Amino acid sequence: MSYFSAHALSCVFKQDSSQQNGKTLFSNLSLHLERGEIVDLTGPSGSGKSHVLMALALLDPHASAKLTLEGRDSSSFTPESWRRNVVYLPQRPVLTSDTVLDAVLLPFGFSINRNAKGLRPQTAKPVAKQIRNGLDELGLDDVELVRNPAMLSVGQQARVCLLRSLMLQPKVLLSDEVDAGLDPDSSDKVGAMLQNAATHMGMAVLRVRHRNSDGRASRILSLAHGRLSRQEME
Numbered sequence: 089m090s091y092f093s094a095h096a097l098s099c100v101f102k103q104d105s106s107q108q109n110g111k112t113l114f115s116n117l118s119l120h121l122e123r124g125e126i127v128d129l130t131g132p133s134g135s136g137k138s139h140v141l142m143a144l145a146l147l148d149p150h151a152s153a154k155l156t157l158e159g160r161d162s163s164s165f166t167p168e169s170w171r172r173n174v175v176y177l178p179q180r181p182v183l184t185s186d187t188v189l190d191a192v193l194l195p196f197g198f199s200i201n202r203n204a205k206g207l208r209p210q211t212a213k214p215v216a217k218q219i220r221n222g223l224d225e226l227g228l229d230d231v232e233l234v235r236n237p238a239m240l241s242v243g244q245q246a247r248v249c250l251l252r253s254l255m256l257q258p259k260v261l262l263s264d265e266v267d268a269g270l271d272p273d274s275s276d277k278v279g280a281m282l283q284n285a286a287t288h289m290g291m292a293v294l295r296v297r298h299r300n301s302d303g304r305a306s307r308i309l310s311l312a313h314g315r316l317s318r319q320e321m322e
Contacts, residue, residue: 089159090120092174092260092292097153099139113139113150114314121260121292126282126304129296130319131311137296138179140311141262144294145176157259175258179265179296181245183237191237192219192252211257222251227277243270250278254285261285263295279304 097117102110113136121127129137143151146167155162155170162170185191196213214222216233223231226247237245250266263282267275279302285291301308301321308319 090156091123091125091158092121093156094119094144095154097140097143097151099136099143099148099151101150112314114311114316117311117316119294119309119316121294123290123292124286125306126286126293126295128301128305128308129294129311130298130308135311135313137311138264141176141264141294141296144260144262145174146170147176172256173258174260174262175253175256176262177249177253177264177266179268181242181249183240183245183248186236187234188223188231188237188240188248189216189219189233191248192255195252195256211255214255218255219251222255222281223248225277225281226251227274243274246270247274247278250281254281254291257289258291260292260294263293265296265298267297267299275299276302 095118097119098115099113100110100115101113117140119127119140129140131137139148139151142148143153144155146155146162157165157170157173165173183191185194193213196211220233223229223233228244228247231240231244231248237248240248246266246268247270250263253261261282267278270278282293282295283304286293295305308321310317310319
């Protein structure tokens with residue numbers, strides 16, 4: 089049995105609930121992730137890669153699937169608990185706090201993280217030194233903890249969001265082009281941090297990427313024309 093699996097994964101856009109047919113982006117897809125594995129998801133723009141990730145996180149109202157995590161069906165979780173264990177990191181970063189420190193700490197104030205319901209026990213709230221070290225590892229050593237996130241570049245904001253997601257220690261991380269637009273060195277630092285989370289925390293990582301392979305993924309899946317296929321490793 090796979091650590092994380094999705095079957096009958098479909099996404100159909102309908103104008104309203106009474107409409108019988110609609111535009112099908114993809115239908116009846118299947119994929120799985122193993123503990124500590126990194127898998128890359130590639131494909132042309134508009135093929136539905138982001139919708140796949142959002143569907144796996146139960147965030148896409150147009151999608152449906154049979155999802156399991158460690159043998160448990162997603163229906164046995166509350167939506168909040170599922171998203172606590174299966175974290176979606178969107179392509180466009182969202183940081184609403186006044187400082188970088190507050191932005192990273194924000195989700196630790198949510199009741200689902202304080203009470204830690206679900207498969208993962210409560211994750212300790214990180215201290216400023218841990219956040220500082222994490223920023224440094226991501227090449228953000230020039231970003232002060234008191235900096236307003238609105239003053240950061242999009243690439244810097246994306247890495248802050250990545251650090252925040254990893255510090256929640258989810259079981260599955262769904263990363264949507266977090267290294268898009270980064271220079272090669274910064275992209276490599278992002279890859280190294282994800283590899284560390286997979287290797288030392290057992291986190292399963294599914295990455296949407298358009299960059300050339302960095303050698304960290306064990307498999308590469310390609311989504312095109314509504315079909316999901318395995319791509320040969322270079």
